[in-house]
Structures are given as structure tokens and as C-alpha cells.
Amino acid sequence: MSERDRRTLNPHAIDRRDFLRAGAVLAAGAAGAAALGAAGCGGRGAGASGAVAISSDALGPRGGTARLLLGGGGPRLVLDPATQVNEPDAIVDGLLYDGLVRLHDDWRVEPRLATRWESDAAQRVWRFELRDGVTFHDGRPLTAKDVVYSLRRLLDERLGSAVYPRLNGELRPDGVRAAGSGAVELRLTQPDAFLPVALGARHCKIVPAGTTDFSRAIGTGPFRLRSLDQSKLSFELERNPGFWQEGLPRLDRIEGMLANDQASLVQSVASGRFHFGGFIDPSLASSAEASGDARLLAHRSALFNDLVAAADSEPFTNPDVRTALKLAIDREQILSLAYKGHGSIAHDVPVRTADPFFAEGLAHRTRDVDEARRLLRRAGYPNGIDLELLTAPAGAAMVDMAVVAKESLAEAGIRVSVQQRPAGTYYDAVWLKEAFYVDTWVLRHPLDAMAVMFESSAPWNEARLRSPRLDELLREARSTGERSEQAQLLGAAQTLVADQAGFVCPAWLDELYVAKPELAGVGFNATDLVDFQRASLG
Incomplete structure (x- = not known):
């Protein structure tokens, strides 16, 4: 991981690897419905009306604490989703926050905080309907005002978000508007049939309107922040009891640390100190496969x-x-x-x-x-x-x-x-x-x-x-x-x-990871890289 990935982004030198890291794909095992149709890959149409109900038979047992050792991190964990930089930022922020949509490997667009979207025939005006009954970790209800604030932040060149170059050419801050309390309208300066795909970037998470302090990481995601020690590069998350998707998450807690020593990623999982580690260099894959105490997961x-x-x-x-x-x-x-x-x-x-x-x-x-x-x-x-x-x-x-x-x-x-x-x-x-x-x-x-x-x-x-x-x-x-x-x-x-x-x-x-055999339900998706929302300990 280069120093370029670790430094604070500036609006004239936005981190390229960070931006593209948002596009890592393969949504194996991702939860919920996937809206394809015209809206999914660009075009006029509507997304699904909501996530498909998850059968409890398809999920592992509830409870337990999973321990993660995440490689490729910087000198600190970035909890502002708009300016997140490295792989651990993406994984952790994906558990704390949610976006309007999430991407799958075949470019299906899964409804998240938005349940439906459509464009006009010219692909210039898009409307996103918001999910009812969603609350932030502190109990505030999600409204269109929060979405407008979150998307306008991405269009502020001074913030230096990695999605700024993708959106700036076609969307201005005054083109992001609330349409009542339960919908938002985006008016583009030029056609873009792939706008829902662009909003699937991991930086496009929704935060409460007016948020400037991200130390508490208030989002709508399946977990909420319990503690963070930047000096030790460690964190603790706990299950969000008010998460909008019934039956999820399965784990009670997630404890994690950041590490850049490749050898330790495999050894720490094989020894039992951690349930999950990575990602790892392909030269270490054989040692992970040879271990009877860890298994190799591939994105x-x-x-x-x-x-x-x-x-x-x-x-x-x-x-x-x-x-x-x-x-x-x-x-x-x-x-x-x-x-x-x-x-x-x-x-x-x-x-x-x-x-x-x-x-x-x-x-x-x-x-x-x-x-x-x-x-x-x-x-x-x-x-x-x-x-x-x-x-x-x-x-x-x-x-x-x-x-x-x-x-x-x-x-x-x-x-x-x-x-x-x-x-x-x-x-x-x-x-x-x-x-x-x-x-x-x-x-x-x-x-x-x-x-x-x-x-x-x-x-x-x-x-x-x-x-x-x-x-x-x-x-x-x-x-x-x-x-x-x-x-x-x-x-x-x-x-x-x-x-x-x-x-x-x-x-x-x-992209390779190692995991203990008892950790099940880990998935990969285009937006959050690794998804632990369905993960469970057997």
C-alpha cells in the first residue's frame, strides 16, 4: 500500500487506487434482492420495491464475536465513508453505514436505503424512493434531507472524495433535491444511464444531515461502533438492534485490528487468534491451503x-x-x-x-x-x-x-x-x-x-x-x-x-483471504469488498 493511499486526499490529487478500490466486485452470497432491469445497468425503469425476505433456515446461528485481522490499512481507520482510503476502511465502513444501493458482480443493483428508482427518457432526471422505517444508530429517522446532504458532500471539491471525478462532470450540488421526506431527485447536466451503478461506490454512504464529526460513525448499517483505538489500530463493533433488515446481522460483535505483515495474516488465523485475515499475497495461498486450521477464501x-x-x-x-x-x-x-x-x-x-x-x-x-x-x-x-x-x-x-x-x-x-x-x-x-x-x-x-x-x-x-x-x-x-x-x-x-x-x-x-472453518456466511460484493452481515460462528 503506497503512501499515496495513506495521506489525506486533496481535491486536485484524489487517490486513484482508492477510487478504483470502490469498484471491486463479486457479490458471492450477498443478501437481499437485486434489482436489474433497465435501472440496474442503466436506463429507464424501476428497482425492486424492497429486499427479499431472508429465510432463517438459510442463516447460521445467532450470537458470538468474530475477530478480524485486516491487511492493507493506513496509519488510521477512516470512518468518514466519503473519504475512506484503504481496504480495512471499506470493510469497516460497510458494516457501519449503508448506501442507496449496492452492486453485484454482474452489475445488478441491489436496493438498500432506496427501494425504487427511475429516470426520465433522456437519462437526465433520476428519482430514488427511500425505504420506510430506517433509523440511524442514534435513533434519528432517515429522511431525504440526510440523502441530499450526503450526496452534496461528495460534490464538494474541497472534501476530496474519490467519487468526485465520476460525479462532478454531470451533477451539481443544486441538482440534488429532496422530493418530500421520502424521495430524492437528481437532475444531471448530461445523460447518464449508469447513475445507479455510480451510486453503488462505497463512498456514497448516507450519513445524518449536518455531520462533520465522524468519530462516532453514526450510520444505518448492521453494526454500530462500540470503541476505536487509533493508536493500536483496533476497533469493536456491536450488532445494531434497530437494523432495517430483519434477521441480520447474525453476529453480536466484531473485534478487529489492522496489520500489514503478510505472514502474520495467515499465522494469526491458523493459530486461532483471529477468525478472518487478509487480503494476502498469492505467494502465501499455498500455506493457507495447507493449514488444517484455516481455509482460503477468494474474491x-x-x-x-x-x-x-x-x-x-x-x-x-x-x-x-x-x-x-x-x-x-x-x-x-x-x-x-x-x-x-x-x-x-x-x-x-x-x-x-x-x-x-x-x-x-x-x-x-x-x-x-x-x-x-x-x-x-x-x-x-x-x-x-x-x-x-x-x-x-x-x-x-x-x-x-x-x-x-x-x-x-x-x-x-x-x-x-x-x-x-x-x-x-x-x-x-x-x-x-x-x-x-x-x-x-x-x-x-x-x-x-x-x-x-x-x-x-x-x-x-x-x-x-x-x-x-x-x-x-x-x-x-x-x-x-x-x-x-x-x-x-x-x-x-x-x-x-x-x-x-x-x-x-x-x-x-x-483477492485472497483466510478464515477459520467455523466462520461461515462471509460474502463479497462490489460496494463493500467483504460483507460480514450474514456471517456467523458455527
Whole structure:
């Protein structure tokens, strides 16, 4: 985890990894109904009228205290959901707060504090109906005033919320209005059929109107804060007896600590000190699997590392050099050796092959070392090319991925010198500044991922792609509520990125955790990363 992830965000340098961490997906076992239809993936329509009732037969026993050891944290736990930074912030804030909606892995949108939503035909005016009978931890009832306040905070550039770049281009504070006490209306400056998906970001949690002090973490979530010791990086949560979803949560209490020592994450769970730990590097997965006292949990293909070859820097100004990198990389080797098989093959776009919006034609492209050599000769490198690749232990398997990539690229005459930089300064000194380096991202909805990574105006366009055609495709995708049109436009956008961007993404990586066998019901979802609301101790 880089120092960039740990420092206080400012409005002109919003943390990229933080923003994308909001988009990690896979909602295995997530509770409640999922509203798909037109509103779920963009378009005119309504969400479900409420969460599906949960059968008590499907839940584990009630009671008990689960102990968590969470890795990847910063120097403190951030309890303001709008400015949360690291993985532990997302997990803990997801237990304390709730949003209007929550995302699933196939981009279904689950009703939470909103039970229904719809847009006008132009995708510019959205109305969200609020759930009745919801109260905050201190007993105050949820009203539209709270939602208006929470969403307007996200649009304050001075706050520096990681979702500010996503919402600011289309939504102004005066466009967020109460429609009585039980509904809110959002008037956009331009069409966005994917607005419900955007509001599924983990930063879009609802807090009481006027809140400026988050030390008590007053939300509407399944747990409430019992204690927090920032000096020891420890916390205690207790079940919220007034939680709106009947029968949940199952646990009485959750006690947790933050830790960045990878070895301790596995050992502390296996020894019985903790029930849950992670996430862990794939190099430790075998030790977790070999332990009879812990089991491995996988958030499947939830993140990826990429090689950035910035198109505004030599030698990557030549598209033949960029294409040669894509053709020469051995994707299977990256998955097998760097990721230890914990992931899936990728195709130089930030969209999984299992995603409903994936451009299927990309999966048929194969490695071609001879063609990579031919392109290098045409680019003026008949004897191959020498490159310096920068990396750091700032994300899972970033260093291993660079080392393995070096071997396969050498077969095409691309001679790589891997240079490791300190993790603490990597995202200040290397990211968006150097020409050839490794980065790490977490999965988001295809439209959001491509917009933040490749759109000409994107603040984090690391590949330096400037394509008016891509900008047009993404703009058109936002403007239509027809799923088939969205898929066609996003597919064309992916093909353009795979063909032109200095972005080599060979494989997805599972986000891995370890847990005691008696801890059941842990789920993963796009909004909160790890969900303990249904968790129980057997």
C-alpha cells in the first residue's frame, strides 16, 4: 500500500487506487434482492420495491464475536465513508453505514436505503424512493434531507472524495433535491444511464444531515461502533438492534485490528487468534491451503496489475512498440508463475471475460512472438529494444508480475531491466510520471473503468490515450438505456483500447483471504469488498 493511499486526499490529487478500490466486485452470497432491469445497468425503469425476505433456515446461528485481522490499512481507520482510503476502511465502513444501493458482480443493483428508482427518457432526471422505517444508530429517522446532504458532500471539491471525478462532470450540488421526506431527485447536466451503478461506490454512504464529526460513525448499517483505538489500530463493533433488515446481522460483535505483515495474516488465523485475515499475497495461498486450521477464501478476479507504456513518451509514441508488448507477453505464464494460478486471463482491457459487457472478439487474440519481432523491426529496432520497467511491492504480486513478464518479453527481443522502487513513494514519484511501469487496479464497472483510465479528460489516464472516438463511444453508452446498445458501444470502446492504448493487462488476480472453518456466511460484493452481515460462528 503506497503512501499515496495513506495521506489525506486533496481535491486536485484524489487517490486513484482508492477510487478504483470502490469498484471491486463479486457479490458471492450477498443478501437481499437485486434489482436489474433497465435501472440496474442503466436506463429507464424501476428497482425492486424492497429486499427479499431472508429465510432463517438459510442463516447460521445467532450470537458470538468474530475477530478480524485486516491487511492493507493506513496509519488510521477512516470512518468518514466519503473519504475512506484503504481496504480495512471499506470493510469497516460497510458494516457501519449503508448506501442507496449496492452492486453485484454482474452489475445488478441491489436496493438498500432506496427501494425504487427511475429516470426520465433522456437519462437526465433520476428519482430514488427511500425505504420506510430506517433509523440511524442514534435513533434519528432517515429522511431525504440526510440523502441530499450526503450526496452534496461528495460534490464538494474541497472534501476530496474519490467519487468526485465520476460525479462532478454531470451533477451539481443544486441538482440534488429532496422530493418530500421520502424521495430524492437528481437532475444531471448530461445523460447518464449508469447513475445507479455510480451510486453503488462505497463512498456514497448516507450519513445524518449536518455531520462533520465522524468519530462516532453514526450510520444505518448492521453494526454500530462500540470503541476505536487509533493508536493500536483496533476497533469493536456491536450488532445494531434497530437494523432495517430483519434477521441480520447474525453476529453480536466484531473485534478487529489492522496489520500489514503478510505472514502474520495467515499465522494469526491458523493459530486461532483471529477468525478472518487478509487480503494476502498469492505467494502465501499455498500455506493457507495447507493449514488444517484455516481455509482460503477468494474474491475471484477482483483486481489486476498492468504494464503502463505511456504513449507520449519514447519509444511508446510508436504504436508498433506498444502492440509488440501486447503480442509478446505470455499471459498464461503470468497467471501461473506470478499469481500462482489464482486469477484468470485478461485481454488488455479492464473488463473480465465473464463480464456481460466484455467484447468477445478480444478473447480470440493469441500470443505471436514473430509478429512482435516484425513490428519492432518496422518501428526501427531490428535488433530488439532495451527497456527499464519500474515496479514496487505496493500491491499484490506487482513485483512478481514484472519479473515474470521480463522473461516472456525477452523472447521477442524486448530486453527488460526490472527496477524496484520503494512502495512508500511509488505513487508520488512513479505513477503518472514515468513511461514504463507496473500499476495495480481493482475491478470496476466497464464504463467507469474505461472512463477513468482512458477517456481524454480522465484524471488518471496513465496510458496517455487521447482518442476522440473513445470519448464519443463512452458518451453514447451513458446516453442510452438500451442494454444491447450499451454492450455494442462498450465493446467497441474495449476494442479501441486493446488496439491503441499503452496498456498491457495479461491476467486478473483473485483477492485472497483466510478464515477459520467455523466462520461461515462471509460474502463479497462490489460496494463493500467483504460483507460480514450474514456471517456467523458455527
